[in-house]
Amino acid sequence: MTSRIGVITFPGTLDDRDTQRAVRVAGAEAVPLWHRDKDLKQVDAVVLPGGFSYGDYLRAGAISRFSPVMETVIEQAKAGMPVLGICNGFQVLTESHLLPGGMLRNNHLHFICRDQKLRVENADTAWTTDYTAGQEISVPLKNIDGRYVADERTLDMLEAEGRVAFRYLDGNPNGSLRDIAGITNEAGNVVGLMPHPEHAVEPLIGTGRTDGLGFFTSILKKLVNA
Amino acid sequence: MRVDFRTRYCEDTALRTTPPGVPVARVVVDVMLKPEILDPQGQAVQRALPRLGFEGIADVRQGKRFELEVEGPVDEAALARIQEMAETFLANTVIEDFTVRVDS
Amino acid sequence: MRVDFRTRYCEDTALRTTPPGVPVARVVVDVMLKPEILDPQGQAVQRALPRLGFEGIADVRQGKRFELEVEGPVDEAALARIQEMAETFLANTVIEDFTVRVDS
Amino acid sequence: MTLDTVKHASETPGVEQPWAELGLKKDEYERIREILGRRPTGAELAMYSVMWSEHCSYKSSKVHLKQFGEKAPENDAMLVGIGENAGVVDVGQGYAVTFKVESHNHPSYIEPYQGAATGVGGIVRDILAMGARPVAVMDPLRFGAADHPDTKRVLPGVVAGIGGYGNCLGLPNIGGEVVFDPCYQGNPLVNALCVGVMKHEDIHLAKASGAGNKVILYGARTGGDGIGGVSVLASETFDDSKPAKRPAVQVGDPFQEKLLIECTLEIFKEKLVTGIQDLGGAGLSCATSELASAGSGGMRVELDTVPLRDSSLSPEEILMSESQERMCAIVEPGNVERFLEICEKWDVIATVIGEVTDGSQLEIFWHGEQIVDVPPRSVAHEGPTYHRPYERPAWQDALQADDAGELARPADAAELRAQVLKLVGSPNQASKAWITDQYDRFVQGNTVLAQPEDSGMVRIDEDSNLGVAVATDGNGRYAKLDPYAGAQLALAEAYRNVAASGAKPLAVSDCLNFGSPEDPAVMWQFAEATRGLADACQILGTPVTGGNVSLYNQTGEVAIHPTPVVAVLGVIDDVNRRTPIAFSEEGQLLYLLGDTRAELGGSAWSQVVHDHLGGLPPQVDLAREQLLAEVLISASRDGMIDAAHDLSDGGLIQALVESCLRGGKGARLVVPDGQDPFVLLFSESAGRAVVAVPRSEELRFTDMCGARGLPATRIGVVDGAEIDVQGQFSIPLSELKQAHESTIPGLIA
């Protein structure tokens, strides 16, 4: 039996169907989850996809964080279930305080859509074991609220504990502190990043690279081996 | 005639919960980025000012203002609730500060 | 009644052009969508409140708050200039109203 | 004053009505009285005035637009033609595609962000109403001079609005245009296109039939948006206080629209509607009268059930409101409960506001009293028709006689080089990445090609790799010189762009942006352009499936250039076969397809170097366009070319620069014997493309071109890190990149 990976749809989520496709391309079963349902349908891991949940009104991720499904996700994440937040999903994770820091408007104030080079800094999280530490990958980036901020103490702690999971290369696209593109929690099961690995799993589509597939194969291996 | 259908509106709409005639008070919540956090929106405004011929503004910060129409009396208890709402929801206190006040 | 969580922050922001010691005054410009204009943000906030357990808020409007640090005296002339700045730049008067006031 | 009911109207025939303030002509008002056999009520007057406006009734343009139907080529792919919300085309494998381009010009000048945002919202709802899932958007834009201060206000707002709305909806933006010209100062053109995909059996039409079926309004609440004019009536009907303030500007709520899309698609999936219509211009007036008119005729609406955002709205205003993000569906009674359930799931407000009747009148009630009783066809489909006078303007001859061929050409190679750099860095030819990087082109995970490619291409079936490609083009300068040819050149270019990326052109949508129809010169431009487009569509076999007309784009007496914007939709069996523009393999051979003549009228060169507009536009040869397209499609299908780029404004050199920069590879060119290097590089002769051919395919490719009779000239090879024109000049890619990419940020950012 293959692993079941849940993909949550909030009102205004956009990349849920793409994320489900990425999960399938990696060989796992994608299970759609609905924001009003506390029930996670016995999935082994959860992805919070990108988009503009609740229009990003108030603050990106702020309203979704209070949805019924998040109650269970927060509880399960604390108990060790793997959770990946992509873009808006990352914002929901910081708003939920599953990950430290917050996300603000890009320093240039524009939405930016581009192919973004990243360095995988931590290849030991639940979602990154198929990469090697220091590996450089390119995946699409597209957001307007992508500037990661946290206070100095938190940043130092993240660096010291190896919890900066991804860093922007070749130019910081949004003013994120210390070029941070993504982080992990202490246990390594909860990972959030702004760029979109689910848009880089097929050779023909998007940027024509498959550098993002590793997220989904990493988790699948972990679950299968568990 | 006008009064007539305003009443209807109040009864019908999901959003509006005050029965007609009940006075509402306004509470304002201001939310600003914490001082140590870069505020590019404020900076963009400030940079543009001299070009537009406005000198003498040393700093600009841009934040959010929420105007809440509160049903019933705005007493200590109500304010405490709004305070909590601001802290858990309207502001993200990791990056923002807020103030709550009754609008005069 | 006013509950203030904000700490003052004048000293070390990057853009500050005033030499330390020169007194600055704060002028606040509040910009809100005109009442007849749809405010999707305010609506989204209001709809979320009952789910979070906050009842009794009849309406929410979300706008912008600008805090301007003004060099020199905030006299009639300065306020008139800021008024003009708000009208031509900070607010889009096609859809927004604004107020200017000296922060006390 | 009391409510102006039907009864009251019959009893008070002598009441003065503000028909002129509402934009009606005296004879139009008389006709309404004739149709009704009495004076209209305030609500009826409001409905007629807005539905008979130029915008809704096409009264000046429809006599010309008729040609699109009359001359429509035989085309088995057409499933739904002009007249519905959007045309529908069969693309095979059981799929149907719908697409349409519309304008939101004036609102975008007043309030750039919201004007552009609601433009996107409106066209997306049109596509949704056909039963399709929207899959992509495009945005053909035109602004005043790039260095004009007001362009700095309008452009960033428009771009942010298109991005803000489209990105939030999750629709990839896969292409568009950005053109600067002083003629658009004060009249920017903001056109928006949407493409949608469905299965054949899911096509929905805007008609209300089946007595007893319910009329459901769902989506946003109704506010006082966009009803400025109609407030005249409100103030007449209600005597308390002055009329309330009514916003002239509509504000978009993309989040609400996203919910509307998902909710509507779920409703379609369960087959819960018998007819559906989006609410756009003229709001409920339009939706109810069109649905009823296209159906069996009878409908009864209780207007006081409409959920409001502003309780002070009068019934006339509710009928007229252009509040965004609303749809109207006709639902059998047995399906209503499930319909409402799905709406509830998506947090979408839905209200039964009336029902289909077995009568023939549209009847609207307010607090139990009847305020509208009209034959719906007379409102929706039988508005006035004008045969406006038109006449070729006196200045046209002089304009055409002012031959661009006489302009001073570069004196030597150094000047030629300098002009190349100037051209590729000019605002119209410069990279638009600063703009397009603000648009999400990846969302939905099906984007195969997006800007700056020749066409936008999306996969529509993950298993078979079936895809569609769309390109939009328009050249107001060409159309000013010759509107008939200009419209054909716009079509030819879009057609060529689709073929260059490997797809087979199938169908056309168009947005006709012109000045005032009351000016006979403008009307002549309009008549010529429509005739040109209809003729060319007939020859190319690509029917016009729908579109939009935007008139009165002028400031005082000065009209914009006539600007027909044409969108061509094509299909590709396997998106793996798409042809990108990038030169990415060193050593590949560059072939120029087509004939290059000294054609400089209306060219980018004449504008950039001489600020000149005169002469004749490039010659149109539709048979050649067809042949070129066939060759490009075959070459892509059989793997004979690795890159292709059509030649249009800026000519060969512009295309080469774009393809080189995109692939990060240079090119070495040899000017063919007997060619003038200047003409080779800058001419804008139509019917041409440049392709990169792997050496192993050269013979096969040239044989094919030879056999089909398409001129193919070897002009060079992909090589190095510069563009080198033998015996003339050489420019490093880095220098070209700098010139091409720094212009727009420098002007706008």
Ligand SMILES: Nc1ncnc2c1ncn2[C@@H]1O[C@H](COP(=O)(O)OP(=O)(O)O)[C@@H](O)[C@H]1O
């Ligand atoms: N406003 C826009 N939105 C999206 N894409 C755009 C826009 N403007 C230009 N583009 C894209 O940039 C590329 C170059 O545009 P253009 O030079 O007009 O193309 P062409 O001349 O081939 O029609 C095309 O891929 C076009 O779709």
Ligand SMILES: [Mg+2]
């Ligand atoms: Mg092209």
